[in-house]
Amino acid sequence: MTEYFEVLDRDGPARRGELRLTEPRATPGLVGDTLADAGSLWAADRTVPEGDPAKLTVLPHRAFPAGTPADLQSAMDVPAPEIDGPSAAVVSPETVADLGTDAYVLSAPGQLVGHARALVETLLDVRRTIPDDAALVVSGIATPANVGLLAYAGVDLVDDHRAVLAGTEGRYLDSTGETFLEDRAELGCACPACQGPRAEFTRADCVDHNVAALRAELRRVRERIRAGTLREYLEGQVRHEPWLTAALRRLDQEGTYLRERTPLFRGSELLATTEDSLFRPAVAQFADRVAERYTNRFSDVPLLLVPCSAGKPYSDSKSHRRFQEAARYRAHKVSLTSPLGVVPQELELTYPAQHYDAAVTGSWSETEIQVVADRLRTYLERTDYPRIVAHVPEDGYREIVERATSGMDLPVTDTVSGHPTDGDSLSALGEALEGERTIRVEEKERATLRAIADYQFGAGAGEELFDELTLQGRYPRLQALDSDGDQLAALVPQYGTLALTLAGAHAWAESSIETKHVEIDAFQPHGSILAPGIRTAESSIQVGEEVLFEGPQAFGIGRATMHGTAMERSTRGEAVDVRHTEPID
Amino acid sequence: MTEYFEVLDRDGPARRGELRLTEPRATPGLVGDTLADAGSLWAADRTVPEGDPAKLTVLPHRAFPAGTPADLQSAMDVPAPEIDGPSAAVVSPETVADLGTDAYVLSAPGQLVGHARALVETLLDVRRTIPDDAALVVSGIATPANVGLLAYAGVDLVDDHRAVLAGTEGRYLDSTGETFLEDRAELGCACPACQGPRAEFTRADCVDHNVAALRAELRRVRERIRAGTLREYLEGQVRHEPWLTAALRRLDQEGTYLRERTPLFRGSELLATTEDSLFRPAVAQFADRVAERYTNRFSDVPLLLVPCSAGKPYSDSKSHRRFQEAARYRAHKVSLTSPLGVVPQELELTYPAQHYDAAVTGSWSETEIQVVADRLRTYLERTDYPRIVAHVPEDGYREIVERATSGMDLPVTDTVSGHPTDGDSLSALGEALEGERTIRVEEKERATLRAIADYQFGAGAGEELFDELTLQGRYPRLQALDSDGDQLAALVPQYGTLALTLAGAHAWAESSIETKHVEIDAFQPHGSILAPGIRTAESSIQVGEEVLFEGPQAFGIGRATMHGTAMERSTRGEAVDVRHTEPID
Amino acid sequence: MAESRPEYDYGNHLDALNRATGRLRSRHEGGDPTQPTRTWLDEDLTPDGLRSSLTIILDTGGCRWARAGGCTMCGYVSESENAEGVSHEALLAQIETALEREAEQADGPADVVKLYSSGSILDDREVGPETRAAIAETFADRERIVIETLPDFVTADRLEPFLEAGLATDVAVGIETANDRVRRDAVNKYFDFEAVEEAAAVAREAGAGVKGYLLLKPPFLTESEAIEDAVESIERVAAFAHTISLNPTTVMEDTLIEELYYDGGYRPPWLWSVAEVLNRTADVDAIVVSDPVGAGSDRGPHNCGECDETVERAIGDFNRRQDPAVFGEVSCACERTWETVLEREQSYNMPLER
Amino acid sequence: MAESRPEYDYGNHLDALNRATGRLRSRHEGGDPTQPTRTWLDEDLTPDGLRSSLTIILDTGGCRWARAGGCTMCGYVSESENAEGVSHEALLAQIETALEREAEQADGPADVVKLYSSGSILDDREVGPETRAAIAETFADRERIVIETLPDFVTADRLEPFLEAGLATDVAVGIETANDRVRRDAVNKYFDFEAVEEAAAVAREAGAGVKGYLLLKPPFLTESEAIEDAVESIERVAAFAHTISLNPTTVMEDTLIEELYYDGGYRPPWLWSVAEVLNRTADVDAIVVSDPVGAGSDRGPHNCGECDETVERAIGDFNRRQDPAVFGEVSCACERTWETVLEREQSYNMPLER
Incomplete structure (x- = not known):
């Protein structure tokens, strides 16, 4: 029963919620002084506290620091009594269980810092075990640089201990990491503490700055979850620290957990600015559903492969309109694109085919070529076209088509010389489809409804x-x-x-x-x-x-x-x- | 003659400097009210102004907005009179020339926004034409999101016009881009303007915030240039906008310009958190010098390929020490690594082999495999080993070795089963080198000095x-x-x-x-x-x-x-x- | 102190501007010479008060200047490109068509008739003396006639037919700006302000009035430069014109401005700028009106989209009442944006905002 | 209101702690029984004033408890693992070695002799009555003798040889903490505070004094809990001990603490904490001293690295003068960090700072 915590929004594995105390707290956020610690049983016997609606009471606990042997933990673990008010139980990865509290405080959090695998495995293990709508509290490690990833990994509440301590030591924190105050000639921040001259900036100011930076970052994270774009934010932000980058990649590899938490669609744009985009859950989901669920309803006409367009949906773009003017709907159009792979024309509207924005320089990376080729090959293996008309530019695309079709008994006609919208290319496209039947509008529309049904409900x-x-x-x-x-x-x-x-x-x-x-x-x-x-x-x-x-x-x-x-x-x-x-x- | 501007630091193509007015201005920075515009010749005749040591005087100009035909520009262009004081000439990409002024103001800057290719080509063209130590002023487009990239592309001075205007329109700017105020429930920033309740935040506050965010970002950029880590910062920051990502990639592709401006070494760590790292100038330089200049001085012993280590230099790491305990210096050790490619043991200290920090998840992307394989193949083609002992993990590495050696008449012995530091693997390594001669310490040290000389001065x-x-x-x-x-x-x-x-x-x-x-x-x-x-x-x-x-x-x-x-x-x-x-x- | 008079060759510059504008003209073909280019009914403030008006844009074979290159903002050449001129009969047929439309749409004949050709009605090569006489006769029953012309063609004898028909006669001159440099470099119009003043003197001496047309925001000027240019121009034109029409630029097809506009180098003026100019010149001794074409659209004078209609309505009110108080009653958040543009836009960063 | 007394099986818990500590012990082998484990010369504050001292750590076959598991912070078992005990001759040979060293290094015999065994000198199975008598005789010319023992072994007859030799005799007991729960759960020591109080009464009745040894910062306690525990313990131990030695934890090899330390779960106490405890207990009716072992190293009590030596020196001064004013004279930026740790460290986030 989590009477005192509610998840309001979900953005993939991240959540935005509210700790329902007398004065509610927005999460992901700071627990601050709302935490009432009933104390450690290592130091003394404790009485079970009375609940206080203004506080999140941490039940008497025996926390296990890093390195505590597992058998000692199970021997020394203590139960969580039920109290009348918001309560949190202290748990370790070894002892975690559903204890019926509103929140769970993870012990030995220091182990997660700098260790991508430990962070992802521990937090996901804990999150899988405690109820979905219980708050997860991680104390003592939050910084402006890591709190976004912590939120993405399912942490709801943190504190400013690390920010304050770092400040006392002259470590200047921001969302890109940490620098030593003595190495800085200027203060790169807009907070009030940073507006004076560098020479007068003390460690006390550094504490104020660090806390301000952490609070601002938490607001930024909440705002991103609200907008459904936390993954977009992290896509850039984690690059400033290799271990955070590694953690994001590991999270992407957490199949079921991430998949369950990936929405079928969302309102915001999907930015594809790194190669990790190829594997992120929303993209992998699209590719997998195309691979596993899509049925080709046009197996009597050629497959027309075309490059994606910057304008979306593709069919509304200038280039695709010119392709169709030349093709006169005598082939089944499938677009090749990074990061999605293959997009059959029926699914051009379907999230995220209509919603992504990629960094375009005109050149393909080896990973993109391989991934798109693999997805195309899978597609070809599951469909049955008489032949392919490849109306794609030479660079990258042609290589993709070659790899995907190699060893397949599927004739390929290349129709592009120069640019796909050049007159010559378009004429070649028209000629290549000479004699093929025309797909009627209604036929296309029926197929669209059916293909979306396949995509959404199953093959x-x-x-x-x-x-x-x-x-x-x-x-x-x-x-x-x-x-x-x-x-x-x-x-x-x-x-x-x-x-x-x-x-x-x-x-x-x-x-x-x-x-x-x-x-x-x-x-x-x-x-x-x-x-x-x-x-x-x-x-x-x-x-x-x-x-x-x-x-x-x-x-x-x-x-x-x-x-x-x-x-x-x-x-x-x-x-x-x-x-x-x-x-x- | 640029009497009133000095470049103090260089960080790749970016520069940090000082506009030497009565009150000096740090660059990259805001020109603010130090700009004294002598006026447009489109509107009236102008007198040549007297110079003012407190101001950067923009000489009478006839600026050409975007779309002005080139022939009209050359017909209407005006000369830049010499004045007694800091001066700036207005130039367009078509009319730019070395005019002897301290600074150059680029007209029609709006064309650069959102267009990666235009931004890179225009700014580099202008920078190539004007003296290196002249300041480049770009007015009206700087935002917290793009000013880092502008600085990286060689812009020295900007203004806050865009930030102010966006504020008056309720566009909330930060280093990740722009959001509409009406879409925000919270303000994700530490500046004074953002500390009140959201409901009371006006467009006037938004102006204050935007300007504060831009100023903070400029301080951050200067601080990064000072530290030699602007590229590291951009590596993450540009991911928030696809066109900025594309611009960074295009900059990486600007061969000579970037190469000339890439330092041979620098004190800061090189972060490798995206695949773009494989191609960034500092990495490409290392790979190219190894490919073009390195000579193998151990062609009578086998080539020992090993994985890189997290600890640097590699030879000091626990894993490499164990490799050498087993190998007993009976082979020439070369490490395989992303993003560098191949690192012969003699160059383990040489920047950036000792200075990079990569996001490690244990899996290789297709691009990494291909790039490292290509670099290894080039290396093998230029060296002459009797055989290869590949002491590398199966995942990724083995594929690299196979691709690199395919079709080559070079025997490969795989010695790793499981992990390279497993006892079995280490025994296999020892056995594989049975009977080979030992490389003496002094021999290794001589080779190191010579290899570094090759790397540094040429083959x-x-x-x-x-x-x-x-x-x-x-x-x-x-x-x-x-x-x-x-x-x-x-x-x-x-x-x-x-x-x-x-x-x-x-x-x-x-x-x-x-x-x-x-x-x-x-x-x-x-x-x-x-x-x-x-x-x-x-x-x-x-x-x-x-x-x-x-x-x-x-x-x-x-x-x-x-x-x-x-x-x-x-x-x-x-x-x-x-x-x-x-x-x- | 030395003048930074740019040392360019004026001939070159003229050539270049004409080349630039002319390239665009060559794309077009002419229309049917028996139909006026356009005609419509309206209300106009005249020195005698608010009057009904009939406007006729004659297709006269078009502006000679446009054929050489033409003005940077003018697209009318595309509508009048019969290089050989238009016959007397055809021109009268155009008038006839306009009268038929008027009869269909209006309760009675308009008080004022306004004749334009995007060129000069007083140029004999466009409209012959015989035709002008016939036109004067046709409209003898009206109160007032307004005739578009370049200043060069204003002579007493050419005005005579209209004045003799008892019509209050106004010559309408596209002055664009009182600033010769702007007119020459930014508008690409070849006459000087002195020529306008001389033509005005001739007209007034002959008993005719002068109506001056000014352009708000030629290309290459910033928003604030454009406002200053318009205010100063109104003040100087008011010395001889009883009525001034301020025309905020609209991006017309196949003009140099359109080239700039496509590449992001031009933004039509803000409606706030129109209001600002009218407000600041409210006390000059002339009727000042403005009828923003395409107001509120991306190609026409516009504000933020929220307030365009309101501000346009206020300008319409001002046109009728000449009372600047109408502008005190409209406001919008975008005024702050516009003010910022005025403060900060320079020609090397323009347009600062789209 | 209900007590949240954890419902675990104490036996289980003891087993688990012993299993955890014992796993580590099994790695070690013993040493040469005719050599003392260690011996050194020093100066000590005694109830009679500052005196020269000779410390001898006897290898007596070691702590029986350690063989079952042992204390979480104690690594001495590794140095004394002759499970069968050490012979009378061997022990006297150890004493002889120590005396030879003393003769070499000191100007004369030390005033005070301190005998430790990481076990109990008064346990007959470690040191027989005959051996104890011989030792008492050997040191009869000295002023004072300090003898380490577990409280169980303190009886009048065992103290007799020393008292009779005219020596001021102190029993030195490793109490660690006055808090039974902490001693049991965090230190894994099996006696209760009551047993210590009883032993102290026996010693004092017999005419001996008591020197209490306390541990600053056992595992599982936060920095502030450790300080509170030490302060309270000093206050309670001062009731029967004339001297209290506060031992800040050092991470010794093959201890449970070392396991925690390796995984980042333990940080030795700050030197500021040592100073804080000494400062806060300066007015108790006992000599309180502390000799931080390994101070300034990562495994020993330490501050930020900048100030460790200064603070260590202040503690040394305090040991001699018992004047807390010495601490007012040292300061460092890291005090603020330490204060923050005191305010904010909880067992579920510890160690908050390394």
Whole structure:
């Protein structure tokens, strides 16, 4: 039961929340003087404290410093009594368990600093064990440079001990790391403490500066989580310290944990400015879903490979319009792009295909070539085209196509000489498609709805959900109707996703496609379903996914606003944004 | 003549300097109210102003906004009269020329914003044309996010116009970019303007914040240039905006310009936290010098390939000590590393082999594999080993060795099973070298001096300069003596470079090795040679390189403190740090 | 102290400007010579008060100057490129069309008729004396006629037909600015202010009035330079013109300004600047009006988008009432941005804000 | 209100601590039994004033407790592991060696002789009655003798030989702390404070004095908890001991503390903490001294590196003069760091600073 903490926003593995004390505290943030320590049992017997609604009481603890043998820890560990008010239990990676407290204080935090593997493994282990909506407190290590990553790894509360201590030692902290005051000729900061002359800047000022820098960084981090762009921020910020970079990369490699916490879509732009972008969860998710779920519905026409465009969605860009003028829709267009890999035309709207912004210099790195080639090869192995028309520039792209098709019995026609929008290239493209049939608009639109259904609900969903599909609306505002003219789903142009109607929900429930199912208590939901009303939820549910809910009194469809594990293990907060519901008699 | 501006420090292409007005201004910095504009000739005739030592006078100008046709520009361009005081001429990329002013104001700066290629090409073109020690002023575009890159591209002075304007429009700026005030719930900054509640934060506060953020960023940039770590800072900071990332990459691709401005060594750590590190000038320089200048002096023993170590120099690390315990110096050790590529044991001290810190997760990216494999292959093609003992982990390294040796007639023995420091691996290493001769310590030390000479002075220098080499001192504090016992050079352990004596200088001058030559006026230098005393200097001279200087009255040896072009084209500042000099009669 | 008079060759410069503007002209073809370029009905403040007006832009074969190069902001050449001139009959047909439109759309004949050609109605090569006489006769029943012309063509005999028809007659001259340097270098117009003053004297002596047209913000000037230029120009033109029309620049197709605009080198004036000029010249002894074309659009004079309509309305009020108090009633957060631009924009950083 | 007395099995806990400490012991082998472990000359403040002293650490076969596990901070077991005990002859040979050294290095015999064994000199299994008698006789010409022992072994008859030899006799007991919980859980020492008080009563009744040894900063305590523990312990021990020696922890090899230290879980006490404890207990009715071993090194009590020597010297001054004013004369920027650690270190974030 976490009565006194609530997660308000999630941004991948990071969370923004509120510690609900008499004066609430925003998280990730400083615990400051709201922590009331009932004391260490190493030093004395302690009485169980009375709870205080103004404080987060740290229950009597026996913390284990780094190096304490595991058997000693299990022998000496103490229970966490229940008190009447906000409480936190001290845990170590070895002793951590769900103790029913609002918060958990991790002991021996110093072990995490400078050690990417230890940081990621420890924090994720702890986060997996304690309830999703409990606050994780890490004391004594937060700096302006590492607190962003700590938040990304699931830490909710920190303190300014490290910042203050560093200041007393003349270590000047900022979001890029630490410098010795004596090495500085100027103070690179806008805080009040740094506005005087360097010569008059004392260690006491350095304390003030460090604390101001940490507080500002925490505000920045909260603001980023609110905007859904903490990963974008860290993409740059961690580069200032190799161990933080390594930690971010290790986090990217944490499959299930990260995947569960990756939203299906989000409103903000995805920046791709380093090669780590190729592997970040939102990108990996797209690539994997294309690889595992996409079905080609145009296997009688050639595959037309084209370069991505800066304008999004691609089809609206000047270059893609010229490609289609030349191709006259006589081929199935698939765009090659870093960091996503391959984007079939049906998925151009689907997050993040419409939402990424990459640093473009016109040259491909070896990693990009290899990753995109691998993704293309997987794509080709799972589709069945008679041939390929490769309307791509020579640099990088051609190499990708060669690697992807090598050893495959799939003819490739290169149509670009010079630039893809050159007249010669466009003529060659037109000629290469001579005699092929034209894909009709409606055919394309049907395929789009079905492909998005595959992407969103699983392979085969396009046919299962939209058996006899009737279209309504004007692209991209399409609706899918069934043979009776009932609407099943609407395409959400902003994210390229489908929003199901109640009829669509029933179709999904009755289909053989795996559903994202939530079992609720006996009530009629209005607007949203809160976590305490949820009995069970599949752990695979991601934020933004369509979920079916069902309980003794109601059936309906909505959009997940927390991930499945959080739904089951949280005691507060909105879990499902209800779109349609109907009573069950 | 730039009487009123001096470059004090250089950090790659960036410079830190001082505008010498009555109250001096630090650069990169704000021109602020020190700019006195004599006015636009588009609007009226102007009188040539009198100079004012307290102001940088912008000479009467006819600026050309973006889009002005080139022929119109050349027809309408105006001359820059000489005045008695600090002056700046307004130039466009089309009309720029050496006009003899202290500073140059670039017109139509708005064209650079958001356009990586335009920014890099324009600024470098202008910088190449105006004297090295003239200040470059760019007005109206500086933001906390782009000013670091502007400084790196050679801009010395900016203003806060953009920051103020953005503030009046409710655009909140920081070093990661821009957000709309109405989208923010919190203010992520430590400046005084941001300390109140969000609800009371006005656009006037936003102006104050933006200016404070820009000023702080400029202090940060100056501090980074002073420390020689601006590139490190940008490595992270540019990731927040794709176009700035692209601009940094394009700058890395600017061969000669960047290379000339890359120091041979510097005191600060080189951080390698993105794949762009593989191609940054300091790294490319090392890789190229190894490829082009290194000579293997151990072609009768096997090549021992080992992984790099976190501890530096490698040979002092625990793992390398264990490798050598097993190998017992019966092979020539070469380390494989990202981002450097291959590091022969003789160059382990040489910058940046001893000075880099990479983000280590144990896995190699495809780009890293390819780049290191390419560098290893080049190395193998230029050396002549009987065989290779590859004592490297399977992951990544083995692939590198395979790619590098494929098609080569060079036997490879893999000796690692599991981890390279495992007992089995170490035994296998020992066995693989059974029967090979041992490299003696003195032999290794001689080779080290010679290899560094090759690296520093050019292929063949090791033998040319140190023909009959006698050693003195204890590694790494080695001195090279000639057959008469005169000292020629000393190894500087901190940077792995050689410092020549006067005898060494003569040996260099008399050798067939290309010298870095500076011709000076008729004087006896003491301590340092200032730029105005230099007649000619080779443009290939980099900061930190050994240079021979010669004039009617003196001959000597020193270390370059500016690059060759700057030496020739500067009117202020130290050009050579003189180590030894002797009179010429 | 020495003058920094730029040592360039004026001929070169003229050539270069004409080359630059002319390159753009050559892209265009002419229209139907029996249709006026445009015609519309409006209300105008005249020395006699607010009056209904009929404006006719005649297609007269166009501006000769434009064929050589033309003004940096003017795109009308594209609409009038019959290099051989337009016949008497065709011109009268154009007038006829305009009258038919007026009859359709208005309750009665307009008080004032305004004749423009983007050139000179008084230039015999554009509009012959015979045609001018016929026009004067056609509109003899009106109160006032306004005739566009370059200053060179203003002579008593050319004005005679209109004055004799009993029409209050105004010559409308595109002065653009009182500053010869700006007119020459930034506008690329070839006459001097002295020529305008002389033409005005001729007109006034003949019994005609003068209406001066000024440009707010030619290319190459900053926002504040443009304001100062306009204010000073109004003050100097008011010495001989009873009415001054201030035209804030709109980016027209195939002009040099458009070239600059595309590359980010030009921003049309702020509507705040129009208001500022009108406000600062409210006490000059002339009617000063402004009718911003394309106001609020990216290519036309505009503010932040929030307040454009309000400010445009205030300018319209001022046009009718000549009372600067109308500007005291409008405000917007973007005024601070505009003020900052005035303080900080220099030609070497312009446009400072888009 | 309920007590949160942790519900663990004490036996388990003892086992676990012994397992943890014992794992480390098993790595070691013993030394030469005819040589004392160590011996040195010094000056000591005694109830009679400053006196010269001879310290002898006998190798007596070592601490029995250590063989079962031992104290978390004690590494001496490694130096005395002859499980079968050491013979009478060997022990006297050790004494002889010490006397020879003394003769070589000192001008005359020391006033005070201090006998330690990292165990109990009064334990018959370590040092037999016969040996103790011989030792008493050997040192009968001295002024005072100090004898290390566990409290269990303090009986009148065992003290008799020394008292009868006319020696002022002090039993030296490693009390470590007056807090039984800390002694048990953090030090892993098995006796209670009550046992110490009883032993002290026996000694004093027999005419001997008591010298108490306290530990500053056992593992698992924060810097401030360690200070409070030491201050309280000094106050309580002063009730029966005329002299108290405060021993700040040094990280010894093969101890549990070393395990913690290697993984970053332990920092030796600050020298400021030593000064703080001495300062705060300056008015207790006992001599309080401290001789920080390894001061200024990373493994020993240390400050920032800048001031370690100065502070160590002040502590030495205090040992001789018992005047807390000596601490007022030393200062360093790192005091602020230490104060911050005192304010902010909790066992769940310790060590907060290295």
